[in-house]
Amino acid sequence: VEGILSVVLRGAFMDLCRCARKEMNKQDGAPKRKRSLLPCVGVTETDGEGSLLPPPPPPTRRSQRQQAKYRKSADLDSAISLPISHEVPTGRKAEISVISSGEGDNSTCSICMGEIVEKTTLDKCGHSFCRACLDRAFQVKRACPVCRLVYGPLIGNQPANGSMIVERDPDLELPGHEGYGCVCIIYSFPPGMQAQEHPNPGVRYPGTDRVAYLPDSPEGNRVLGLLRRAFEQRLIFTIGTSMTTGMQNVITWNDIHHKTSIWGGPRCFGYPDPTYLVRVTEELREKGITAD
Structure with missing residues (x-):
């Protein structure tokens, strides 16, 4: 008897659930939902008014691999958001x-x-x-290896048999220095033999003549005085490999830039070049050549 009663009650309950679902679909013109299996009796819940409600969706479960991937992604995001520090420990x-x-x-x-x-x-x-x-x-180089402070006059290995001649042309104006004449510096070296201070002692080097230009202005004449002192200390030229021709054992410039052209700008080693006089003064200062 109890078995038959249970079957009858279960059938009546199932009919009641079907009717309730149909009524829910009809109310307010709600769109029809896809039919799904009714939940079992053990998880069916009711709201405050006694109507049947479908159970809440079960929480999403992640596998162990997915959880590890999620944690790795979160750690990466947090690491990217942190500012990067390049500091070295105090010690x-x-x-x-x-x-x-x-x-x-x-x-x-x-x-x-x-x-x-x-x-x-x-x-x-x-x-x-x-x-x-x-x-x-x-x-x-007679300078402190740490702070580069020069001690005593710095003497280079420029060939000792050269000459520096200065000529002035008041009618020639350099671009960017209009209103002033031009100072022409003529460096002349005859052929000679390399000494012990040179890269290849006993090897001959050819002679050369170089011409450089400065404005005949107060700033230009100040640089001229520094260049004359650098020439006396044998710092303007050295013996080595030419950067332009590739020839070895020749007289070359020694990192004190000169303007060897009147026009063409910095690319052609000429004028105008607004910062040239300041730059060459700094190059001379690094070699210990300063105005008294």
């Missing part, structure tokens, strides 16, 4: 500072990077080095 900063400046405990030579042997301290800047390291550095 490393201090180490770099000591090595590069030669300061701190003054026990490390910034030339050989070892412990200072026969400590020699430069009087103007206070940087200290090994005596042997400093002697070798001063053979190349």
Whole structure:
């Protein structure tokens, strides 16, 4: 009897559910929904008025692989949003500072990077080095290897048998320096033999003549005085490989730029060039040539 009653009750309940669903579809002209299987009795819920409501959709479940992928993506997004820092730990900063400046405990030579042997301290800047390291550095250039402060007159290896002649043309005006005449500098070197201070001692080099131009203005004459002093210290030219012709064992310019043309601008080593006089003054200052 109990079995038959259960079947009858279940059938009546199913009929009631079908009727309720039909009524829900008809109300307010709602569009027909796709039929789906009725939920089982154990999960069917009712609202406050006693009408049947479909169960809420089950929460989305992710597999372990999907969860790992989601966490990796979230970590990547958070890493991208963080500002990138290029700072070095404090201890490393201090180490770099000591090595590069030669300061701190003054026990490390910034030339050989070892412990200072026969400590020699430069009087103007206070940087200290090994005596042997400093002697070798001063053979190349008499300047502090750290701050580049020049000590004493810097002497180059320009051939000693050259001449520097200055001529003035008041009627020739350089573009960008109108109202002033022109200063013509004529450098002349006869052929000679390379000395021990040159790259290939005993090898001959050909002679050369070079002409450069400056405005006959106060600024131009100031640069002319610096160039004359640099020539006396044998810094204008050197012996090496020509950058333009590729020829070896020839007299070449030594990193002090000259204007060898009147026109054409910087590309043709000529005028106008508004910053030239400032640049060449800075180049001369780096070689220790300054106005008194």
